[in-house]
Amino acid sequence: MENLFHYLENTAAGRGSQTAFIERRRYRRIEWSYEQILQVSARIATLLEYGHLRKGDRVVICGTNSPLWVAAFLACAKLGVIAVPLDLNSTPDFIDSVLKQTSPKLCFTSLFKQSFFPTNAMVVPLEELPSLISGLPRHTTTIATEPDDLLEIVYTSGSTGTPKGVMLSHGNILSDITSLRQAWEIGNDYRLLSTLPLSHMFEQTLGLFVPFACGSPVIYPISVRPVEIRRSLRLERPTTMVTVPAFLELMQHRIVQEASEQGRSKQLERALHLAGRLPRSFRRRLFHGIHRSLGGRLIFFTVAGAPLPTEVEDFWERLGIHVLQGYGMTESSPAVTSSSLLFYQAGTVGRPLPEQELTLAEGGEIQLKGSHIFKGYWQNPEATAATLTPEGWFKTGDIGELGSDGYLRLKGRIKTMIITSSGMKVHPEDIEKLLNGLSTVRDSVVTGIERHGEIQLVATVISVGQPDLKEMAVTLNGRLASHQTLREIIPWPDEDFPRTTTRKVRREEIRKRLEQSHDDKTLAHSDTGKDVSALFLILSRVCSVAPDTLADSQLLVADLGLDSIKRLELLSQIEEDLGTVLSEDELDQTTSVGQLANLVKVGKAAELSGQPIVLWPLSWGIGFIRVILRVPIVVFVWYYQRLQVRLVGEMPQQPSIFVANHTSHFDTPTVLRSLPFGISDHLATAAAKDYFFKTRIRSFWARLLFNAFPVDRDGNAGSSIAAMGAFLDRGYSVLIYPEGTRSTTGRLGAFKHGIGLAALELGGPIVPIKMQGNQNLLPKGSHWPKKGTTTVTIGSPVTLSRTLSYIQATEAIQKMVEEL
Amino acid sequence: MTISTGCDIVKIDRVLPLIESEASSFRIFHPGELRRRDPLHAAGVFALKEAALKAFGLKAGSWLDIEVIYAENGKPSLKISPEAHQKTILSLDCSISHDCDYAIATVTLLEE
Numbered sequence: 001m002e003n004l005f006h007y008l009e010n011t012a013a014g015r016g017s018q019t020a021f022i023e024r025r026r027y028r029r030i031e032w033s034y035e036q037i038l039q040v041s042a043r044i045a046t047l048l049e050y051g052h053l054r055k056g057d058r059v060v061i062c063g064t065n066s067p068l069w070v071a072a073f074l075a076c077a078k079l080g081v082i083a084v085p086l087d088l089n090s091t092p093d094f095i096d097s098v099l100k101q102t103s104p105k106l107c108f109t110s111l112f113k114q115s116f117f118p119t120n121a122m123v124v125p126l127e128e129l130p131s132l133i134s135g136l137p138r139h140t141t142t143i144a145t146e147p148d149d150l151l152e153i154v155y156t157s158g159s160t161g162t163p164k165g166v167m168l169s170h171g172n173i174l175s176d177i178t179s180l181r182q183a184w185e186i187g188n189d190y191r192l193l194s195t196l197p198l199s200h201m202f203e204q205t206l207g208l209f210v211p212f213a214c215g216s217p218v219i220y221p222i223s224v225r226p227v228e229i230r231r232s233l234r235l236e237r238p239t240t241m242v243t244v245p246a247f248l249e250l251m252q253h254r255i256v257q258e259a260s261e262q263g264r265s266k267q268l269e270r271a272l273h274l275a276g277r278l279p280r281s282f283r284r285r286l287f288h289g290i291h292r293s294l295g296g297r298l299i300f301f302t303v304a305g306a307p308l309p310t311e312v313e314d315f316w317e318r319l320g321i322h323v324l325q326g327y328g329m330t331e332s333s334p335a336v337t338s339s340s341l342l343f344y345q346a347g348t349v350g351r352p353l354p355e356q357e358l359t360l361a362e363g364g365e366i367q368l369k370g371s372h373i374f375k376g377y378w379q380n381p382e383a384t385a386a387t388l389t390p391e392g393w394f395k396t397g398d399i400g401e402l403g404s405d406g407y408l409r410l411k412g413r414i415k416t417m418i419i420t421s422s423g424m425k426v427h428p429e430d431i432e433k434l435l436n437g438l439s440t441v442r443d444s445v446v447t448g449i450e451r452h453g454e455i456q457l458v459a460t461v462i463s464v465g466q467p468d469l470k471e472m473a474v475t476l477n478g479r480l481a482s483h484q485t486l487r488e489i490i491p492w493p494d495e496d497f498p499r500t501t502t503r504k505v506r507r508e509e510i511r512k513r514l515e516q517s518h519d520d521k522t523l524a525h526s527d528t529g530k531d532v533s534a535l536f537l538i539l540s541r542v543c544s545v546a547p548d549t550l551a552d553s554q555l556l557v558a559d560l561g562l563d564s565i566k567r568l569e570l571l572s573q574i575e576e577d578l579g580t581v582l583s584e585d586e587l588d589q590t591t592s593v594g595q596l597a598n599l600v601k602v603g604k605a606a607e608l609s610g611q612p613i614v615l616w617p618l619s620w621g622i623g624f625i626r627v628i629l630r631v632p633i634v635v636f637v638w639y640y641q642r643l644q645v646r647l648v649g650e651m652p653q654q655p656s657i658f659v660a661n662h663t664s665h666f667d668t669p670t671v672l673r674s675l676p677f678g679i680s681d682h683l684a685t686a687a688a689k690d691y692f693f694k695t696r697i698r699s700f701w702a703r704l705l706f707n708a709f710p711v712d713r714d715g716n717a718g719s720s721i722a723a724m725g726a727f728l729d730r731g732y733s734v735l736i737y738p739e740g741t742r743s744t745t746g747r748l749g750a751f752k753h754g755i756g757l758a759a760l761e762l763g764g765p766i767v768p769i770k771m772q773g774n775q776n777l778l779p780k781g782s783h784w785p786k787k788g789t790t791t792v793t794i795g796s797p798v799t800l801s802r803t804l805s806y807i808q809a810t811e812a813i814q815k816m817v818e819e820l
Numbered sequence: 821m822t823i824s825t826g827c828d829i830v831k832i833d834r835v836l837p838l839i840e841s842e843a844s845s846f847r848i849f850h851p852g853e854l855r856r857r858d859p860l861h862a863a864g865v866f867a868l869k870e871a872a873l874k875a876f877g878l879k880a881g882s883w884l885d886i887e888v889i890y891a892e893n894g895k896p897s898l899k900i901s902p903e904a905h906q907k908t909i910l911s912l913d914c915s916i917s918h919d920c921d922y923a924i925a926t927v928t929l930l931e932e
Contacts, residue, residue, distance in 0.1 A: 111854070750902045
């Protein structure tokens with residue numbers, strides 16, 4: 001059997017320059033080709049070799065999904081080094097336990113999680129990998145592997161709380177990829193949006209290896225928060241997603257809620273009713289508004305990880321989007337059964353994959369055999385013996401029914417795991433163990449209930465005495481991982497929990513009762529909108545107050561005790577959860593909860609407008625008109641201006657940020673005259689929002705003639721940087737005047753520090769331009785030009801080091817212009 | 821000539837959520853300031869920035885107008901964005917201290 005790296009390298013042959021990954025960053029969107037990703041992983045392999053990593057050594061990878069994560073993983077595979085992927089949200093205790101078990105020689109992690117790793121471990125932040133590998137040669141050999149050689153150890157938390165490492169070999173993963181490719185027969189015309197962590201096998205096999213092998217690009221969003229997923233759907237227009245049922249429920253909830261906010265609930269209901277009788281293409285036309293908000297090209301979801309409620313499946317099918325259910329687990333690499341666009345039956349998890357064995361043991365327990373079944377638990381022979389029979393059958397612990405048509409139906413789970421909206425797995429037993437350890441708790445049940453369109457963890461307890469449950473939740477949450485956070489602890493009204501005859505707690509019954517009681521309560525306060533209640537949840541978390549005690553009239557500082565740290569926490573959570581970026585000086589001593597809700601609403605409306613830039617000025621036709629219209633402008637300037645251009649070094653070969661001094665309205669035409677046509681016709685110009693974009697007519701002409709975009713001179717630099725990033729992504733260079741205004745003395749004014757921020761965050765080369773003479777031709781305040789000479793000096797492109805601060809970067813750029 | 825001072829105290833574990841969230845660390849810290857992402861170090865930098873905001877009288881949220889630089893001997897110093905503060909600085913000094921759960925910082929500024 002081959003090495004996974006080798007297999008993927010072979011499948012990528014012939015499409016080296018095609019897009020393999022689209023990486024969404026804060027201000028940029030980077031496309032990675034197959035060739036690039038293989039090249040970067042070969043360089044990381046060299047780095048690993050320099051670090052004396054050999055076949056069989058372990059390397060932890062704990063980071064957000066990104067092409068660099070993939071490259072680090074593939075580098076390990078190439079050398080036969082065993083990867084240990086860990087979820088970024090793992091608790092320090094969990095990480096500690098995994099580190100003790102696997103003794104890795106190296107840990108790749110995110111800058112944000114560095115503090116979770118012991119200082120004596122060799123830790124490399126994934127963000128710093130590009131600078132570490134730059135200049136390193138590509139590692140040319142790929143280690144030959146036996147089918148049993150381990151590729152990775154994937155940790156599951158296990159219901160007892162001790163992490164269990166599932167050993168998966170190169171052969172396991174390759175077998176599952178082959179089976180899936182045979183069953184699906186998919187081509188390269190898909191685009192997948194990745195939303196589950198790559199430390200989960202579903203995301204790895206179905207969301208990474210199979211699309212990679214088929215030539216379908218994968219999109220990695222900035223984060224997996226709902227607001228960013230919606231933005232990615234709209235802007236990147238994927239055709240498919242691998243996800244969990246809770247996520248589909250969340251999206252369904254949102255669609256229904258939006259219809260009701262617009263007063264179109266009845267209309268939606270009627271359309272859904274009618275859709276059942278229409279062919280798929282008609283359904284997609286009927287719901288074109290909803291499809292547009294999802295990007296318009298979404299064809300199917302692949303769902304696994306938890307049972308899919310029939311009504312959720314039915315809802316999406318009526319909209320015209322297939323929901324393909326599959327079944328599997330980490331131990332089976334992971335796919336066992338699957339549906340596809342060709343074979344599919346509602347209410348089932350599909351058919352067993354080719355070349356795999358599936359049987360139903362006594363009691364209907366699903367048991368599996370085949371080359372995709374794991375090699376056992378890492379250093380845990382007892383656990384291995386408990387799940388793998390001597391004949392090689394893996395006992396899944398799930399109960400199913402195999403129909404005569406060959407489709408598998410899941411009848412129930414022996415396991416009680418809760419899958420949250422973000423796909424995180426929570427074992428209620430872990431939290432219950434902590435709760436039951438408290439002297440004031442006799443018994444407890446933790447369950448996931450649907451509230452505000454997401455799965456929230458709620459505990460219900462039978463207590464001894466009358467403990468303060470709010471305080472109990474706060475204390476307990478301090479000891480739990482973020483994905484285990486309890487939203488509420490509710491007293492159970494009866495003397496005992498409902499139980500089966502064998503004394504097992506009937507969890508589903510408890511969940512339903514809790515959900516019911518909550519629904520009744522929300523009906524009473526249903527006048528607040530979704531975002532406001534989401535905002536209340538954030539406020540209650542940050543300020544440690546109960547959400548139902550919050551009122552619009554309360555002042556953030558005086559009533560809720562919002563200090564500078566809480567203000568930062570509040571603003572970042574609003575940014576991350578609701579997608580609205582507010583600046584800190586928008587909140588002061590007099591801001592009330594109601595005013596904050598308004599700010600969030602206004603910001604939300606602006607965010608929904610979509611792209612960071614207006615796209616019509618970039619069309620081919622407008623570009624052509626622009627070239628024609630610029631002719632009289634250039635002739636006019638030419639009549640008054642004798643131009644001398646001095647070029648220091650080379651012209652940039654890639655989209656760059658041109659930084660110039662500013663003394664006159666002649667400056668932009670001067671730059672256009674000085675640059676070669678290939679650059680000047682692909683140049684966007686930063687222009688003052690309060691001047692050039694004051695009226696619609698003015699902004700139209702600014703966009704048409706100079707491809708201008710607005711810069712808020714005194715406001716948040718974020719939107720201007722996002723616009724610059726969008727131009728660079730589309731192959732346009734950007735011209736900016738960082739002084740912010742025309743200098744009247746001819747001397748260079750202080751640069752706004754937004755330019756340093758932009759240079760470092762966008763990463764594009766900076767090209768300094770110095771213009772001398774325009775202040776005499778058409779100075780600030782004059783309306784008609786005089787004849788004269790202008791000297792333009794264009795410097796060489798410079799890429800600034802990421803180690804600089806924004807202030808230092810600004811100073812460096814100012815110096816570059818000054819010294820020309 | 822005026823003299824201004826600023827001070828700030830911060831509980832170290834309150835800084836942890838700020839350095840674990842990209843959105844908040846992006847608002848507060850320059851890329852190089854968090855090379856070491858341990859809460860003790862971050863709390864010192866945060867307290868010093870807050871003290872500097874007070875001494876310079878900058879508006880809330882001007883975290884990135886201030887940069888904290890450590891000399892090799894561990895002594896912190898401050899750099900202020902020229903755009904945010906145009907007066908001539910005659911003398912500027914700062915200090916950070918940690919004890920148990922808290923970090924404290926002071927800034928003294930003499931300007932024209």
